[in-house]
Amino acid sequence: MSPNPPLSEALAPPRGGTTSQGYDGVAAFPDDGRPAPARGGGERLSVVVTGVIVTLPFVALGLAVWLLWGALIQPSDALLALALYVITGFGVTVGFHRGLTHGGFRARRPVRIVLAVAGSMSFQGDVIGWVATHRRHHAFTDRPGDPHSPYRYGTHLRGQLRGLAHSHVGWLFRNDPTPAERYAPDLLADRDIRAVSRAFPALCVLTLALPFALGWAIGGTWLHATTALLWAGLVRIALLHHVTWSVNSLCHVAGRRPFRTRRHDRATNLWPLALLSFGESWHNLHHADPTSARHGVDRGQLDPSAAVIRLLELLGLVRDVRWPAPDRIATYRRA
Structure with missing residues (x-):
């Protein structure tokens, strides 16, 4: 089993001060004083690849709506889409997020690898880059240094609207790399996770090839294979993308805040998602x-990811699960 990541180190602001000094929580984020790195050929290619990853599923969603108008969808397409959404979604929430990023549990090696592969098939980036970015988000939540805060451009209406667009998808196109050496050294030292990270391009191909092949196997025609690729591949990816990005954007702007967080941190509970x-x-x-x-600790708060972790714990596949203790939760609750 792999040890829990050094979160106290990875989530702490850099030594020697932060770009948050002097930030009042209202104004646009101040310039950190560092010159923007020039975009070389590799950087331009990265932007192009990001653009394809972001826009292609969205275009497919529009195409799917057009096709649905003509009733071109098979029951098997919906079932495949649901199955792959669940598999890749839990790969992100249980594997990438609660396990690898925050050390909420320790998983046996095969489970750790399977979850990392499933999360990579969500098309959201390689596992090490994803974890590093999210740890940085927690280190600087809603203040200078946060890679995707909706408050980057201030709290006035225009700045808030621009900030929502930035936090939802615009941040993906900024030349603002997160150093994995600082934020995910534990994953860089993990041979298995490094291998999954390197395999990300192949896993992107697999997450599209799999529904195409299954559609062909089920229906036996190019039409069945193509509609399966569209619905269980591209549309499923688009939906999971926007749900994940909505946690970055909407869940820092709209909703309730029954628990105290750090200064400037405006994370909310948003039940519709x-x-x-x-x-x-x-x-x-x-x-x-x-x-x-x-994450859902109050009555009626559905938390399927926690249910999966509980099942894995009962099966002996994960251990040292950090379940929330009532007295600990009470210390965070607002009076």
């Missing part, structure tokens, strides 16, 4: 207690 995000939209508690394996 709870089921689609597998419990990730109980975001306020998560930011109050990031290592907790359960």
